[in-house]
Amino acid sequence: MISVEEALEKVLSYVEVLEPEQKPILDCLGQVLAEDIYSTIDIPPLDNSAMDGYALRAEDTHGASESSPKYLIVVGEVAAGSVPTKKVRVGTAIRIMTGAPLPEGVDAVVQFEDTDEVNRKSSRRDLSQIGVLCQAEKGLNVRGRGEDIARGDLVLKKGKVLRPQEIGVLASLGRSTVGVIRRPIVAILATGDELIGVHQSLTPGKIYDSNTYTIAAEVSRYGGIPKILGIGRDSVRSLVEKIDEGLDADMLITTGGVSKGEYDIVKDVLAERGEIDFWTVCMKPGKPIAFGIMKEMKRAKRRKVPHLGLPGNPVSSMITFEQFARPAILKMMGKKTLAKPVVRAIIENDVVNTDGRRIFARVMVTKHGSQYHASLTGPQGSGILTSMTKANGLAIIPESSRGVKAGDIVEVQMLEWAEEQGEIKMLPVVSIVGKSQSGKTVLVEQLIIEFKRRGYKVAALKHSRGGMEIDRPGKDSWKFAQAGSDAVYISSPDKLGFIKNLNHDLNIDEIMTTVDPEFDLILAEGFRKSKTPKIEVHRKAFGDDLLCSREELSAIVTDTPVDTDITQLPWGDTVAVADFIENNFMGTIKGEGKCSP
Numbered sequence: 207m208i209s210v211e212e213a214l215e216k217v218l219s220y221v222e223v224l225e226p227e228q229k230p231i232l233d234c235l236g237q238v239l240a241e242d243i244y245s246t247i248d249i250p251p252l253d254n255s256a257m258d259g260y261a262l263r264a265e266d267t268h269g270a271s272e273s274s275p276k277y278l279i280v281v282g283e284v285a286a287g288s289v290p291t292k293k294v295r296v297g298t299a300i301r302i303m304t305g306a307p308l309p310e311g312v313d314a315v316v317q318f319e320d321t322d323e324v325n326r327k328s329s330r331r332d333l334s335q336i337g338v339l340c341q342a343e344k345g346l347n348v349r350g351r352g353e354d355i356a357r358g359d360l361v362l363k364k365g366k367v368l369r370p371q372e373i374g375v376l377a378s379l380g381r382s383t384v385g386v387i388r389r390p391i392v393a394i395l396a397t398g399d400e401l402i403g404v405h406q407s408l409t410p411g412k413i414y415d416s417n418t419y420t421i422a423a424e425v426s427r428y429g430g431i432p433k434i435l436g437i438g439r440d441s442v443r444s445l446v447e448k449i450d451e452g453l454d455a456d457m458l459i460t461t462g463g464v465s466k467g468e469y470d471i472v473k474d475v476l477a478e479r480g481e482i483d484f485w486t487v488c489m490k491p492g493k494p495i496a497f498g499i500m501k502e503m504k505r506a507k508r509r510k511v512p513h514l515g516l517p518g519n520p521v522s523s524m525i526t527f528e529q530f531a532r533p534a535i536l537k538m539m540g541k542k543t544l545a546k547p548v549v550r551a552i553i554e555n556d557v558v559n560t561d562g563r564r565i566f567a568r569v570m571v572t573k574h575g576s577q578y579h580a581s582l583t584g585p586q587g588s589g590i591l592t593s594m595t596k597a598n599g600l601a602i603i604p605e606s607s608r609g610v611k612a613g614d615i616v617e618v619q620m621l622e623w624a625e626e627q628g629e630i631k632m633l634p635v636v637s638i639v640g641k642s643q644s645g646k647t648v649l650v651e652q653l654i655i656e657f658k659r660r661g662y663k664v665a666a667l668k669h670s671r672g673g674m675e676i677d678r679p680g681k682d683s684w685k686f687a688q689a690g691s692d693a694v695y696i697s698s699p700d701k702l703g704f705i706k707n708l709n710h711d712l713n714i715d716e717i718m719t720t721v722d723p724e725f726d727l728i729l730a731e732g733f734r735k736s737k738t739p740k741i742e743v744h745r746k747a748f749g750d751d752l753l754c755s756r757e758e759l760s761a762i763v764t765d766t767p768v769d770t771d772i773t774q775l776p777w778g779d780t781v782a783v784a785d786f787i788e789n790n791f792m793g794t795i796k797g798e799g800k801c802s803p
């Protein structure tokens with residue numbers, strides 16, 4: 207058995223970067239640029255306006271304000287796409303639209319909102335004059351010629367992967383086609399006497415061929431062109447016939463027929479028709495894999511095509527595709543980054559490693575605050591393809607380990623980003639707001655006691671306007687901070703504290719990125735500007751009005767009924783407030799038992 211890395215190295219050593227082709231820019235998404243792109247033009251080609259407004263001389267607006275506007279004579283108008291015919295002289299302006307070239311004499315544009323145009327229009331006053339309500343600096347709302355790209359600039363370098371923005375830049379340069387490394391053609395053959403196609407009806411003993419579809423979709427996803435060969439039967443003749451149809455491709459992928467069974471003859475065909483390189487890799491699932499070079503027999507040219515014989519089990523074939531075929535396709539496309547992104551996550555289940563292979567466990571990774579968590583997607587049988595549909599990552603259990611325990615940190619190869627799943631469980635944060643002295647602190651204190659009683663881990667968040675004094679002058683931690691350390695951690699047998707110097711007052715979202723994800727609830731006092739759910743403490747003695755607007759609040763805690771349709775909870779009834787928070791903001795955590803042990 208060889209390691210995953212050794213196997214990958216062998217596969218990659220057999221594939222080369224393909225040749226470039228010239229194509230319409232819109233067909234190049236995800237492909238690698240095969241030429242340096244220089245600009246033959248300035249972008250923008252002329253100085254132009256960044257706003258709809260009035261083009262003028264900044265000097266003429268000096269001293270202008272809402273209370274004493276500067277009045278200018280309007281001598282014309284210029285729209286985007288036209289060329290100005292008039293000049294701006296002292297005391298005049300030209301009405302201008304976004305993107306229109308600046309008329310001669312102009313050095314600033316004042317947007318409509320900073321003029322009296324709207325008032326003039328509504329009171330049907332003369333528009334041959336305009337009042338400017340603010341003082342403009344030279345260059346205001348002016349986009350300079352060549353500001354984005356200057357003629358002769360190297361705009362995009364060879365090797366760049368084309369994303370929508372690069373395709374847009376190519377269009378802005380007037381390019382309709384571009385040279386890119388061509389996409390590899392990957393021939394796909396499913397093998398097995400038990401397989402039937404999706405258009406046939408299911409008969410006893412048969413199953414639908416799903417691998418063809420998974421693998422073809424994978425090939426497309428990573429930028430290759432799938433060439434579907436269909437289903438090969440478990441006989442040398444059938445396989446050879448089908449394989450021959452695929453030998454004009456850049457790579458051949460077969461699934462099935464590589465284990466030790468009697469009918470597993472893919473490797474025999476490979477041995478006979480080509481050169482077999484390896485066929486067992488130290489991984490689970492996916493131990494039996496064949497790799498080699500298939501030789502064409504028919505044509506005079508005798509092409510040699512790299513052949514990956516993936517295992518038949520649907521999960522195994524997909525995971526081995528991800529480990530070996532995907533990097534090979536990316537290499538052929540000229541890409542430099544071949545690895546999938548890896549995150550470190552807390553695994554939420556035990557995984558036992560019985561036979562010293564590298565386990566790729568199907569997991570769903572979610573993000574709690576700044577910490578990733580990975581939980582197994584159910585039964586891990588290599589035939590259970592739905593375990594992949596529920597997964598967004600593969601947790602890697604090293605071959606050297608006996609397994610991992612829930613709570614351990616594992617590396618997870620992300621198939622998609624955790625953030626893209628739309629199921630990210632954030633730590634619930636609830637702010638208790640209210641006027642000064644209204645009793646916010648008392649309520650937070652009582653809620654902490656109540657949530658602790660209910661078995662939750664609670665953290666409190668308090669804003670201190672006057673700075674903090676835990677790092678007292680003379681203490682070692684203070685000395686470290688004085689010496690310039692960006693943050694100081696102080697640990698003792700029963701507490702951990704951390705003091706970080708800031709250059710601005712953090713908002714709750716920023717603070718949350720530093721919070722330990724083990725908590726079930728964060729109770730904040732104050733932070734009325736944050737977007738987190740807010741509950742306002744309202745006491746009659748402090749006035750009838752509320753501090754926050756009604757739309758901002760989730761509930762109020764009050765000692766007198768208020769005429770409003772938002773939830774009102776009685777002041778003094780901490781249990782009711784805790785119930786409200788638990789039912790409305792802690793559902794995902796409590797309902798799924800993910801965070802609370």
Ligand code: AMP
Nearest residue numbers: 396398415416417462463464517518519
């Ligand atoms: P094999 O590697 O050919 O022994 O196949 C292993 C298992 O995967 C068997 O249960 C096959 O029925 C199943 N299998 C093989 N090829 C496919 C396929 N194309 N689609 C779905 N299942 C398959």
Ligand code: MG
Nearest residue numbers: 397398462463
């Ligand atoms: Mg088979």
